[in-house]
Amino acid sequence: MPSATQVYDYIIVGAGPAGSVLANRLSANPAHKVLLLEAGGQDNYPWIHIPVGYLYCIGNPRTDWCFKTEAQAGLQGRRLSYPRGKVLGGSSSINGMIYMRGQAGDYDRWAEQGNPGWAWKDVLPLFKRSEKHCDGNAHLHGGDGEWRVEQQRYSWPILDAFRDAAAQSGIPTVGDFNTGDNQGCGYFQVNQRAGVRWNASKAFLRPILKRPNLTVLTDVQVNKVLLTAGRATHVRARWQGCEHDIQAQREIILCAGAIGSPGILQRSGIGPRPLLESLGIKVEHELPGVGGNLQDHLQLRLVFKLSNARTLNQVANSLWGKLGMGLRYAYDRSGPLAMAPSQLGAFVKSDPAQPSANLQYHVQPLSLERFGEPLHRFPAFTASVCNLRPKSRGRVDIRSANPDDAPLIDPNYLSHPDDLNVAADAIRLTRNIVASPALQGFSPEEYLPGKDLQTEQQLYEAAARIGTTIFHPVGTCRMGQDTQAVVDAELRVHGVPGLRVADASIMPDIVSGNTCSPTLMIGEKAAQLILDTPIQTAETPVERFRAAATPVA
Structure with a gap:
């Protein structure tokens, strides 16, 4: 874990598709100190890389959070297993490898809902920037990126x-x-390289691990974001049995997914007041939409x-x-x-x-x-x-302030x-x-x-x-401008400077297809937005580490 005197410019929580591409893009500037935190372990489990090995990764606590839904009235009271990647690469390490963007109309509808910069014409260049398509550069495809796309x-x-x-x-x-x-x-075209799974870790992290300004830590459970005078300045995380408060001088970006990101916000006191008060969590900033708008195919x-x-x-x-x-x-x-x-x-x-x-x-x-x-x-x-475009809406909420307690997932x-x-x-x-x-x-x-x-x-x-x-699953930190929105069109959490969310949770409506590559695009978009933003740092740089290594009770 970092030393008690170290401060980072950017802290990224979650090394899935969005977090991996963000770490790559932000650390490309050697002046940026970037910390990437992943709750899971290394992606060195052999079954991750053999395509049919998803059968041995889903439901395996080595690679999967192993969540369950609540009993679903619409499914005759059944509870479903709800796989989410818990490993470097996130769900790109255990998913079906299908390369899918969705439909142009999906993104145009996002823009029409008050989210400028998210129309198809805006996001297509971002898809192409990351893409290494088997057919090379073309009008609709990119050939120079990191995200391999091949025929089966x-x-x-x-x-x-x-x-x-x-x-x-x-x-x-x-x-x-x-x-x-x-x-x-x-x-389908697939994210593979010559018959081997190509996950976000291989694409965006492995080639840059020697960058001196990038730190990637695994097996780190992030509990919450800490605010100083209303600004997000630290993350509280557990690593090797100790709790650490780590400072981000510029921004904290949550990329923990449609289940993980709203949970971190809620434990941070950012969310619906009735839920937080019922769990004894101090309301730091009321945002009623956190955890709502859950959509799934x-x-x-x-x-x-x-x-x-x-x-x-x-x-x-x-x-x-x-x-x-x-x-x-x-x-x-x-x-x-x-x-x-x-x-x-x-x-x-x-x-x-x-x-x-x-x-x-x-x-x-x-x-x-x-x-x-x-x-x-x-x-x-x-x-x-x-x-592809369900109208049913659910939600995800924490059950307690304890990050070890599985969330309540009700699609x-x-x-x-x-x-x-x-x-x-x-x-x-x-x-x-x-x-x-x-x-x-x-x-x-x-x-x-x-x-x-x-x-x-x-x-x-x-x-x-x-x-x-x-x-x-998508939509639980929805992008928009209304009272139920959680982030704005630049993915900044409403009312909390220094904090963004960049993953599938920000989708206002689910895309018309598989969600992995759209999530990667969201990470690409977030990097673009962050790098184009004038530098704003925490006003209290002496608050570097409030608890460098406090043993967890």
Whole structure:
């Protein structure tokens, strides 16, 4: 841990996609002293880097916070596992590796809500700045950045057949989902390098660890932000059994994610007054929106049994199949072990009245009862479909002032009637695609939720039974200017100088796709905003370390 006399210009909390890119950009100026704090450990666990290893990282306390939601009334009272990365690279170390920006309209709506500088025309250059696309520099892609984007190295005939069936259903085949309009069906591009996961740590931290002005510390649990005369000046963190107060002379930037960042704010006394007072936390600055506006993509996992098909179910349930996968990956980093969890995608409208695609498919050559359980022993594929723009809103709150207590996570899935209607439409649309001629050679038979479920009410109940998170929580420190907003368009926490939030929590509305690369873009945007801001430092530089090493009780 830093010495008792050291002060930093910038302290970044969380080494996920946003925090990693911020550390890279801010420390590029040797005059800036930058400290990056990560609650998890090093990203040296082998299963992080083998793409199929996400199966061994999610639910593993070595790499995952292992959160659980509250019982969800909209999901028949079920509690869901809620994975979040707890390791260098954050969730980019355990996610599905899909490179997705969302739709141009997502960002234009952010700008229209009073957030200038966040329209598609503003953020596209930021996506390109970070990107190292396999096709190099182009009008819509960058080739000189750090965030590798490659084509997948393995495919399955059943996925090709689904793509053809989608085309027969009026969904065009596309080669690039990242042009601003992602409607169509095709193979996802992935954040990999030659069949190995490419996480934010490899992209942005490893190349710069020798910079003398950058300090990266792991296994550091940040409890709260401390204010001096209303300004954020220190973070209180626990490391190796001791508590430390560390000073940031210019800014503290929270990049702890849609679950972590609101928790740190609330423990700091920044949040809804009723919650803080009920927990005995002094209200330092009332911000009622902290923890609210939680949004997530709820996926409906439709499973279809097959005949005359080879899927991962048979391969992974065979000793020879497992041996073959291992040898293939060892030989050329391809085969099933190089697979992203979902290889084929589609973006479609649930009904023609939608202004743009509002459903996303993740199609997988495998099936299982629920995530974390063994694959089925029969050949099958899964067509997972999610509502990209849900209207249901939830929240996340701390349970106590103790950072070791898991947060209360309540996504409130399917609480809005429009989300139920979209879910029913999504099931019907999936059945129509699977009934197309291109798939009939495989004799698909609906296994989940079950072909006998046909009425609107039955489909609502089916959605409640099979729905689960696709791991995209956002929105809990919403950007905006109204009374429920937490940060402004420059990501500064309203009413608290010296403090910003830069992660998926600032999204006013969830993007129409996977959230990792948009979060990385938010980090890129934050770096731009910070570097363009006139220097403002704490007025009490003698307050460097209030408790250099106070033992934790």
